Amino acid sequence: MSTPWRFPDYDAHEILHFVHDQASGLRAIIAIHSTHLGPAAGGARFWHYAKDEDAITDALRLSRGMSYKNAMAGLPLGGGKSVILADDARTKTPELLAAFGRAVDSLGGRYVTAEDVGMSVKDMIEVNRQTKYVAGLPVEGGEVGGDPGPHTSLGVFLGLKAAVRYKLGKDSVAGLHIALQGAGSVASGVALHAAAEGAKLSIADIDPAKVNKLADITGGKVVETSDILGLEADVFSPNALGGIFDAATIAALRVPIIAGGANNQLATPDDGARLHARGILYAPDYVINAGGIINVCTEYLGDGDERLVRERVEGIPTRLEHIWAESETSGRDPAAVADAMAQRLIGRG
Ligand code: NAD
Secondary structure, three states, X not given: OOOOOOOOOOOOOOEEEEEEEOOOOEEEEEEEEEOOXXXXXXXXXXXXXXXXXXXXXHHHHXXXXXXXXXXXXXXXXXXXXXXXXXXXXXXXXXXXHHHHHXXXXXXXXXXXXXXXXXXXXXXXXXXXXXXXXXXXXXXXXXXXXXOOHHHHHHHHHHHHHHHHHXXXXXXXXXXXXXXXXOOOHHHHHHHHHHHHOOXXXXXXXXXXXXXXXXXXXXXXXXXXXXXXXXXXXXXXXXXXXXXXXXXXXXXXXXXXXXXXXOOOOEOOOHHHHHHHHOOOEEOOHHHXXXXXXXXXXXXXXXXXXXXXXXXXXXXXXXXXXXXXXXXHXXXXXHHHHHHHHHHHHOOOO
């Protein structure tokens, strides 16, 4: 499709807001992809980009991803994302965060920010001094909020179980071999749920302390990071990096199922079709890893409690089953099916 802008990732984004605050040195881009379902929600990333064009590409892609993720999670929110361009010293001063907060506020609630890579809860407290359009703030007793990681892990585990049911006809992961990439926040939660149900785990992480600790707690086996992708197992669960599936890695896979929480797992859309052609059942990343955003959004909207968060997270398996069923009927791969469903939900199908 031709686009009116010469950015390959421009996809009828509603707003691309360039910010420069001379006094603090802030340079940021706020991208609003769609507000069709509600205010555009998505985190702020603090990152050092080699070229300004890379920051624009990141903002365009990530904000579209948030539109899809929020829509598929059934949330009354659109998709947006912001990137703050770190300088060589990567300094994040209170003045810079304040200027970013004012920029978010200037959009009048059309964009709601939260933490992403390089931004902490502490940073969000600074941003919140300038604008109310912030989520991911610390919670007080009994309120919904706080670390989204455990909610993401629960959604990934429930989605993984749904994949096992769909592909292997089993109601439990007991006795199954799960290969986990990553031993961080999301992976740890998935590993604990799976171990509690009796799964056999192989785990790899570039951080030896983390992987050893997680293997100790779960009775799992530590595997070299270079071996985890080609391991023979019942499920491969990627919970570390994006862009891991390409023609070469897909050819080396020895699993019938991929179900993990890492964002942007497919290097290109063709890789969804490659997995499908190999008969590997894929759980689209932005559908299975929506538990965290469900928690963050319920916090921001103030429309529910822990019970509602849990109910919304428990909806993830049903959505995945729907995608796999449509994939079986249409012959299209699950990633393509999910994209088409998300586009319909945001009024662009
Ligand atoms: P984290 O930083 O806690 O964990 C990531 C882990 O991956 C770290 O332990 C790191 O050492 C490891 N890692 C990095 N490179 C690796 C490699 N080459 N091989 C093996 N391990 C490697 O992050 P997280 O919050 O657990 O997030 C994990 C993934 O899930 C990311 O892709 C993130 O974008 C995605 N995600 C997270 C959430 C959330 O709520 N935290 C929500 C949605 C998606």
